[in-house]
Amino acid sequence: MTNNTLTRNEIVALDKQLIWHPYTPMRPYIDDIDPVVVDRAEGIYFYDRDGTRLIDANSSWWVNVLGHNHPRLMAALVRQTEKLAHCCLANITHEPAVRVAQKLLERCGSDYARVFYSDNGTTAVECGLRMAYQYWQNVGQPKKKRFVSLSHAFHGETIGSASVSGTKVFHQTLGPLLFDCIQLPSPGKKDGTGSDRPWYEQAFARARDLLQEQSQEIAAIILEPLVQGAAGMLMYPPEYLSQLHQLCQELDILLIADEVFVGYGRTGTFFAHQQANIEPDIICMAKGFSGGVLPMAATVANKRVFEAFLGPAEQTLWYGHSFTGNPLGAAVALETLTIFEEEKIIESLPPKCNAIQRGLDRLTDHPWVHDVRRTGMIAAFTLVSDTSKDATANYLDDAGWRFSAEARKRGAWLRPLGNVVYFVVPLTITEAQIDELFDIAHQSLQAIR
Ligand SMILES: Cc1ncc(COP(=O)(O)O)c(C=O)c1O
Numbered sequence: 001m002t003n004n005t006l007t008r009n010e011i012v013a014l015d016k017q018l019i020w021h022p023y024t025p026m027r028p029y030i031d032d033i034d035p036v037v038v039d040r041a042e043g044i045y046f047y048d049r050d051g052t053r054l055i056d057a058n059s060s061w062w063v064n065v066l067g068h069n070h071p072r073l074m075a076a077l078v079r080q081t082e083k084l085a086h087c088c089l090a091n092i093t094h095e096p097a098v099r100v101a102q103k104l105l106e107r108c109g110s111d112y113a114r115v116f117y118s119d120n121g122t123t124a125v126e127c128g129l130r131m132a133y134q135y136w137q138n139v140g141q142p143k144k145k146r147f148v149s150l151s152h153a154f155h156g157e158t159i160g161s162a163s164v165s166g167t168k169v170f171h172q173t174l175g176p177l178l179f180d181c182i183q184l185p186s187p188g189k190k191d192g193t194g195s196d197r198p199w200y201e202q203a204f205a206r207a208r209d210l211l212q213e214q215s216q217e218i219a220a221i222i223l224e225p226l227v228q229g230a231a232g233m234l235m236y237p238p239e240y241l242s243q244l245h246q247l248c249q250e251l252d253i254l255l256i257a258d259e260v261f262v263g264y265g266r267t268g269t270f271f272a273h274q275q276a277n278i279e280p281d282i283i284c285m286a287k288g289f290s291g292g293v294l295p296m297a298a299t300v301a302n303k304r305v306f307e308a309f310l311g312p313a314e315q316t317l318w319y320g321h322s323f324t325g326n327p328l329g330a331a332v333a334l335e336t337l338t339i340f341e342e343e344k345i346i347e348s349l350p351p352k353c354n355a356i357q358r359g360l361d362r363l364t365d366h367p368w369v370h371d372v373r374r375t376g377m378i379a380a381f382t383l384v385s386d387t388s389k390d391a392t393a394n395y396l397d398d399a400g401w402r403f404s405a406e407a408r409k410r411g412a413w414l415r416p417l418g419n420v421v422y423f424v425v426p427l428t429i430t431e432a433q434i435d436e437l438f439d440i441a442h443q444s445l446q447a448i449r
Pocket of ligand 1: 122155262
């Protein structure tokens with residue numbers, strides 16, 4: 001039995017008439033693109049309405065950490081729909097919200113005090129920025145109001161989160177709408193100094209000089225621990241993070257970890273910052289937080305930050321969204337954490353990481369493949385094709401899309417970042433499925449040359 005009412009062609013025609021797609025140049029989309037029309041999905045696979053099966057090697061924009069339609073997540077969602085779909089979380093509470101907070105704080109560590117819920121990665125970051133900004137006013141140091149981020153960072157879509165981002169191609173049109181932010185050199189992208197010291201050490205030395213000069217005015221540093229995703233999967237070692245954290249403590253600067261992409265196991269540990277043995281003041285999470293089922297996010301604050309908001313009414317964090325703490329989202333977020341525990345998701349990763357490394361190693365001798373890199377379950381390489389100028393990540397280069405089209409013909413959905421091809425697979429993928437994916441990658445590379 002089917003409840004389809006439209007044919008595939010009708011869906012595509014209506015889509016092209018009616019929908020404005022995210023991060024999509026619409027003219028070529030309307031004229032030339034045959035979109036994947038997902039009919040259903042299960043585990044690591046999408047099924048197109050035309051019957052084609054595709055490995056979702058993008059985890060649907062890095063969201064589906066546990067694969068599609070995980071039966072336990074679906075069951076938790078159905079159970080919750082029978083009781084309560086929505087209520088606001090101001091002077092009201094409910095069991096899923098408190099149970100997620102309890103489990104999450106256990107994961108974060110004993111220094112953390114409160115969980116603030118919101119809707120997506122952008123709002124999780126926006127909320128963290130507001131907490132940090134107001135913290136300094138509440139403790140009587142209003143001069144500390146500037147933010148620091150890494151160049152090439154991506155932290156979201158609101159004016160606040162875009163202001164602390166550094167991906168020019170996405171946000172340059174906003175120009176003067178964005179507030180001023182100090183940018184540190186990215187530890188993941190060599191800006192070229194000719195020195196033999198590792199690049200991340202040079203980046204840290206420059207960060208130290210900048211921060212020491214201006215620490216009196218700085219509220220917080222925000223960064224993506226270990227992997228700057230949207231910048232083109234720029235990777236850096238935990239040493240940079242631990243040194244920067246140490247510096248933040250010396251200079252009295254708050255540290256915000258944007259774990260929206262790298263959290264929930266992506267880098268091999270539950271949170272990426274745990275590899276540096278640090279405890280940031282504020283942790284932002286989304287994407288994997290609700291197992292890829294519903295839009296929901298969280299911003300976790302440590303005791304120091306939270307306790308600064310316990311004074312008179314004017315010290316309140318006047319922030320929230322209609323769907324803050326949505327019970328359906330909370331029910332799947334709770335089940336996600338339970339699955340991580342009971343199905344030992346983190347413990348299952350090392351052999352999968354090895355399988356990904358083996359797959360990558362098979363691609364390295366292709367002449368267009370440069371800068372092959374991996375952190376935990378995140379893998380990437382940069383394509384230097386006949387149309388690319390050099391091996392730096394370039395979002396407007398089409399080399400990755402040419403590769404992607406070949407991969408789609410062979411059964412994998414690999415959405416590139418310009419000339420950067422990356423693999424961000426559900427953590428539930430098997431080693432055999434990883435081999436299948438890298439067979440496709442190998443064949444696709446041969447096809448584009
Ligand atoms: C590190 C990071 N922060 C924030 C965001 C924004 O998340 P969302 O798209 O859910 O608003 C993203 C999105 O990719 C991200 O990678």
